[in-house]
Amino acid sequence: MNTDRAGDPHRLGGTHVRHLSLVDYRSYPAVSVDLEPGPNVFVGPNGQGKTNLVEAIGYVSTLGSHRVATDAPLVRAGATRAVIRAAVVRDARELLVELEIVPGKANRARLNRSPVARPRDVLGALRTVLFAPEDLALVRGDPAERRRFIDELLVARSPRYAAVRADYDRVLRQRNALLRTAASARRAAKGAGDLRTLEVWDGHLAAHGAELLAGRLEVLSALEPYVAKAYDAVSAGKGRTRLAYRSSTHGDSATDLPEPVTDRPEFNVDVADLTHRILESLAASRSQEIERGITLVGPHRDDVVLWLGDLPAKGYASHGEGWSYALALQLGSYDLLSADGGEPVLILDDVFAELDTQRRDRLAGLVRDASQVLVTAAVAADVPSALQGVRFDVAAGEVTRV
Numbered sequence: 570m571n572t573d574r575a576g577d578p579h580r581l582g583g584t585h586v587r588h589l590s591l592v593d594y595r596s597y598p599a600v601s602v603d604l605e606p607g608p609n610v611f612v613g614p615n616g617q618g619k620t621n622l623v624e625a626i627g628y629v630s631t632l633g634s635h636r637v638a639t640d641a642p643l644v645r646a647g648a649t650r651a652v653i654r655a656a657v658v659r660d661a662r663e664l665l666v667e668l669e670i671v672p673g674k675a676n677r678a679r680l681n682r683s684p685v686a687r688p689r690d691v692l693g694a695l696r697t698v699l700f701a702p703e704d705l706a707l708v709r710g711d712p713a714e715r716r717r718f719i720d721e722l723l724v725a726r727s728p729r730y731a732a733v734r735a736d737y738d739r740v741l742r743q744r745n746a747l748l749r750t751a752a753s754a755r756r757a758a759k760g761a762g763d764l765r766t767l768e769v770w771d772g773h774l775a776a777h778g779a780e781l782l783a784g785r786l787e788v789l790s791a792l793e794p795y796v797a798k799a800y801d802a803v804s805a806g807k808g809r810t811r812l813a814y815r816s817s818t819h820g821d822s823a824t825d826l827p828e829p830v831t832d833r834p835e836f837n838v839d840v841a842d843l844t845h846r847i848l849e850s851l852a853a854s855r856s857q858e859i860e861r862g863i864t865l866v867g868p869h870r871d872d873v874v875l876w877l878g879d880l881p882a883k884g885y886a887s888h889g890e891g892w893s894y895a896l897a898l899q900l901g902s903y904d905l906l907s908a909d910g911g912e913p914v915l916i917l918d919d920v921f922a923e924l925d926t927q928r929r930d931r932l933a934g935l936v937r938d939a940s941q942v943l944v945t946a947a948v949a950a951d952v953p954s955a956l957q958g959v960r961f962d963v964a965a966g967e968v969t970r971v
């Protein structure tokens with residue numbers, strides 16, 4: 570991450586957001602901010618709208634928020650739609666991304682003022698890595714948190730996986746609806762209904778599921794060495810991390826990852842093989858699925874096991890270790906995306922108050938040369954001097970460059 574052309578907007582592969590404007594987004598009726606390459610620090614008392622700004626930038630990159638699962642809270646109370654506009658500079662070329670968020674309806678998107686067919690067509694225009702207190706849930710929370718993390722990284726690396734995920738989710742919903750019908754038919758003692766349609770959906774679920782699974786396995790094995798290196802740097806050599814994938818198609822055992830793809834070009838996750846395995850597992854759990862009216866097998870039931878030494882981090886890691894692990898996952902993602910070509914924008918939301926001085930300084934040392942780092946903090950003194958770049962005060966809905 571350390572280069573001697575920090576913040577150089579013309580650095581090859583470097584990305585920065587040059588301008589952000591919001592209309593009716595969260596607490597902002599309207600706001601416009603010009604940003605700079607290198608560190609940008611947003612400072613202000615609690616609840617003034619610092620996180621809202623960086624959350625909007627994250628939304629441009631993932632079409633989701635790191636804080637909420639639905640879009641409704643993103644629209645200012647009383648308004649019907651929110652608009653985010655971001656001018657993104659990559660390799661010295663500028664791209665304007667515009668998003669209109671209308672809860673309950675399909676969002677609309679434009680790239681360089683031309684409407685795109687689907688909002689997900691803007692994925693890839695801006696890549697970000699965001700680290701926030703919520704990330705502790707990556708280590709301590711439910712499997713859904715880790716699935717979201719790995720899927721977002723997968724889509725950031727290869728935007729075509731947004732369509733794979735959407736297809737998988739659609740098939741899963743349809744198959745669950747069918748299983749629910751079968752379950753209630755069985756309860757009403759009418760048999761399980763016609764199961765031939767279910768077999769058709771098994772095929773679709775296995776095909777999309779295998780593609781998603783293959784993508785996840787590849788991205789996890791590519792990520793693993795970067796996370797190990799980042800954990801080492803953040804914790805000053807106090808622990809060894811390992812990532813494992815726990816698949817619902819493997820019974821309960823966590824599957825060790827293959828060697829990193831980057832180091833083993835011959836490594837190839839075989840989609841046909843994974844499809845076959847999902848189909849077999851679906852067949853094995855069929856009667857249970859019909860009884861419960863829900864799909865019990867597939868990537869939506871999987872997990873990523875984060876090992877620290879010989880113990881899983883979940884349930885065992887200390888608070889500080891959990892923080893370091895969450896940070897290492899995000900810094901590892903940053904390094905992986907950078908190694909792919911095209912440094913993402915790094916967002917550090919409210920994290921310095923949570924870290925001790927040593928970890929703060931180590932983190933600052935690791936990221937200070939990134940193309941663009943956006944930092945939010947309630948107290949300016951919490952931000953290490955290495956990251957004191959351009960400073961903005963955020964108060965009462967105004968963002969003022971100092």
Ligand SMILES: Nc1ncnc2c1ncn2[C@@H]1O[C@H](COP(=O)(O)OP(=O)(O)OP(=O)(O)O)[C@@H](O)[C@H]1O
Binds near residue numbers: 614641642945947
């Ligand atoms: N949809 C919405 N409509 C109106 N106001 C909202 C909406 N969503 C959030 N807010 C307001 O935005 C403010 C929170 O902003 P934000 O999370 O950016 O604060 P912050 O400056 O990062 O604070 P902290 O330092 O506490 O993290 C709160 O006052 C909240 O009430």
